[in-house]
Amino acid sequence: MLRRLLILSIAVYMFTGVVAGVARGEDRIKIIFDTDFVMPPYDDSMALMLALQSPEFEILGITTVAGNDSVERATSDVLRMLEIAKQSDIPVYRGADMPLVHEKSDFAVREYGNWYSDEPAPVPPGGYAEKKAEAESAASFMVRSVLENPGEITLVAIGPLTNVAQAIRADAGVAENVKRLVIMGGAIAILPDGGGNITPNAEFNFWVDPEAAYTTLRSGIPIDLSPLNVSRKSSLSNAWYEQIVATDTPLTRLLKNTLGQHFAKEPDRIYFMYDQIAVASLIDPTLVTRERLYVDVDIHHGINYGVSVGGRNLWPGAEGAAQLDVQYELDWPRFINLFIERIGSPLRGIGN
Ligand code: RIB
Ligand code: CA
Numbered sequence: 400m401l402r403r404l405l406i407l408s409i410a411v412y413m414f415t416g417v418v419a420g421v422a423r424g425e426d427r428i429k430i431i432f433d434t435d436f437v438m439p440p441y442d443d444s445m446a447l448m449l450a451l452q453s454p455e456f457e458i459l460g461i462t463t464v465a466g467n468d469s470v471e472r473a474t475s476d477v478l479r480m481l482e483i484a485k486q487s488d489i490p491v492y493r494g495a496d497m498p499l500v501h502e503k504s505d506f507a508v509r510e511y512g513n514w515y516s517d518e519p520a521p522v523p524p525g526g527y528a529e530k531k532a533e534a535e536s537a538a539s540f541m542v543r544s545v546l547e548n549p550g551e552i553t554l555v556a557i558g559p560l561t562n563v564a565q566a567i568r569a570d571a572g573v574a575e576n577v578k579r580l581v582i583m584g585g586a587i588a589i590l591p592d593g594g595g596n597i598t599p600n601a602e603f604n605f606w607v608d609p610e611a612a613y614t615t616l617r618s619g620i621p622i623d624l625s626p627l628n629v630s631r632k633s634s635l636s637n638a639w640y641e642q643i644v645a646t647d648t649p650l651t652r653l654l655k656n657t658l659g660q661h662f663a664k665e666p667d668r669i670y671f672m673y674d675q676i677a678v679a680s681l682i683d684p685t686l687v688t689r690e691r692l693y694v695d696v697d698i699h700h701g702i703n704y705g706v707s708v709g710g711r712n713l714w715p716g717a718e719g720a721a722q723l724d725v726q727y728e729l730d731w732p733r734f735i736n737l738f739i740e741r742i743g744s745p746l747r748g749i750g751n
Contacts (some may be wrong), residue, residue, distance in 0.1 A: 427457040428681065429551050431541060433494070434674070435466025435514070435558030435604075436473040436480070438523055439657035443467065444480060445738075446557055446674035448650050451484045451748065452741040455682050459544055459552065462492045462537035465514040466558035466607055470496040472513075473558075475520035478528035483649050485748030487530045494537030495561035498608035500698075501705075510597060514559070514607050524656060538565035542573055549576040555681065556615075557583040557674035559604050564611035567618045574618040583677040584612060585694065585707030586627040590727040593628050595706065602627050605696055606705030613696040616707075622723040624694060625677035626707065629687055632729035635670040637662045639735055646743040654742075672738075679734055680726060686737070688728035695720035 432450060436443045450456055461481075463473035474493045481487045496517075501507075503515035520527075533540070541562065545552050554577055556563050563580070566573050584604040587593045595601040605612040616622065640662050644651040662668065680687045692709040695717045709725060710717065 428455055428553055429457050429459055429548065430553050430555050430681075431460050431462060431544060432458055433462045433464060433537070433554060433556040433558060433562050434473065434477065435464050435468070436477045437467045438476045438480070439654055440661050440670065441467055442670075442672060442674040443557055444476070445654075445672070445742070446678045447477070447480055448484070449675055449678050449682075449738060449741055450555070451481075451486055452650070452744055452746075453682050454747065458489050460490045460492055460540055462494045462540060462562050463532075464494040464537065464558045464562050465496050465498070466512065466604065468513040469516040469518065469520070470494060471518075472516075472520040474532050475527060476523050478530055478532065479523035479525065482528045482530070483525065483653055485649075485746050487528070491532045492535055492537040492540040493532045495565065498559060498561055499564060499610045501608055501610070512597075512603060512607065524653060537562040538569055541566035542570045545573050545576050546570065550578055552577060553579045553581065553681065555581045555678060557604075557677055559608035560584065560611040560615045561608045564608070564614040567614060567620075574620050577620045579623060580615070580620045581623045581625065581677050581681050582615070583625045583630075583674045585624060585696070587692065587694065587707060587709035587725055587727070589692075589709055589711070590628045590690065590725065592631040592727075593626075596627055598702075598705070600703060601705040602707065605707050609696050609698045609705035612705070612707070613698050616694055616696060616723065617719060617721055619721065622721070623680065623689070623726070624723045625673075625680060625687070625726045627673075629676055629726040629729050630671045630673040632731060633672040633676060633734070634731075635672055637666045637668070639739075642739050643742050648743065648746060650742055650746070675738060676726070676729060676734065679737060683733075683737065686730050686734050687726040689724040689726050691722050692725045693717060693720045694723050694725065
């Protein structure tokens with residue numbers, strides 16, 4: 400009996416110690432969150448909600464990039480999201496408004512994404528945020544933060560990699576001093592579910608800025624790649640959505656007013672969860688299964704522009720490619736339950 404009591408007390412002491420440590424900011428993962436943000440139903444918004452509601456993270460800043468829509472819209476929508484989540488103290492840095500090389504084309508205009516747009520940002524739900532973006536650029540913020548915190552910062556990149564590549568090119572110390580880089584991007588044909596989603600074999604984020612993806616993947620930064628293969632193991636249905644919004648918070652209200660309308664029109668629709676999985680895999684690395692592969696990106700302006708290719712060994716033409724951890728399997732029940740729990744919890748933000 401005495402022994403059991405002793406074990407119980409030690410367990411309680413250790414648990415409260417861990418929780419207190421996280422609350423005090425010890426052991427928190429310092430992240431910079433790079434996103435082609437758009438309000439729900441876009442996945443970036445739900446990925447940011449998850450990050451904002453997760454005590455494992457200390458978010459140093461949010462950097463925006465053109466991708467799903469223009470960088471102006473990404474910036475305006477992020478600022479509004481922070482206001483809704485009562486975390487406007489997190490600084491937002493406007494990033495690249497165009498990919499490094501990729502020109503606007505008829506195909507780009509016709510297909511998914513609005514990265515080439517120079518329209519002003521539309522009004523986000525509830526109106527424009529009061530707070531503005533910082534004057535410093537996204538790439539400059541990344542360089543400065545990484546050099547000031549060598550080996551401590553994890554970059555979470557869930558849009559085209561333009562800002563990240565600019566930071567890597569700006570200072571050699573960036574690649575040497577980033578702790579880890581989690582990327583949502585690419586599709587790997589040698590693993591199951593490896594087709595593209597914008598061209599037959601290219602994934603959207605890599606296709607928007609293939610040169611940035613090529614530079615980033617070859618930079619030497621330790622990379623955890625969350626490609627379409629693992630996204631396709633998710634399925635956000637109306638039934639799961641109902642569980643997410645079962646409790647009433649400012650975040651679930653936003654989801655009801657946006658994603659909810661889509662489910663009301665198309666109750667049988669299933670959404671893949673892309674960027675949310677990348678964020679969750681950093682909170683709990685055991686949610687996904689990985690294989691270590693060489694991954695490179697095709698930057699030739701032909702039919703494979705922006706295609707990521709993964710291999711167990713190097714192949715001719717891929718000399719210099721780096722080995723990355725590539726996610727391909729997901730523990731869906733544990734992932735979606737973590738997501739429901741975090742999004743439905745009371746806001747962590749205390750307002751600003
Ligand atoms: O291919 C999926 C990626 O592109 C995600 O980051 C999503 O936001 C989409 O635009
Ligand atoms: Ca995205």
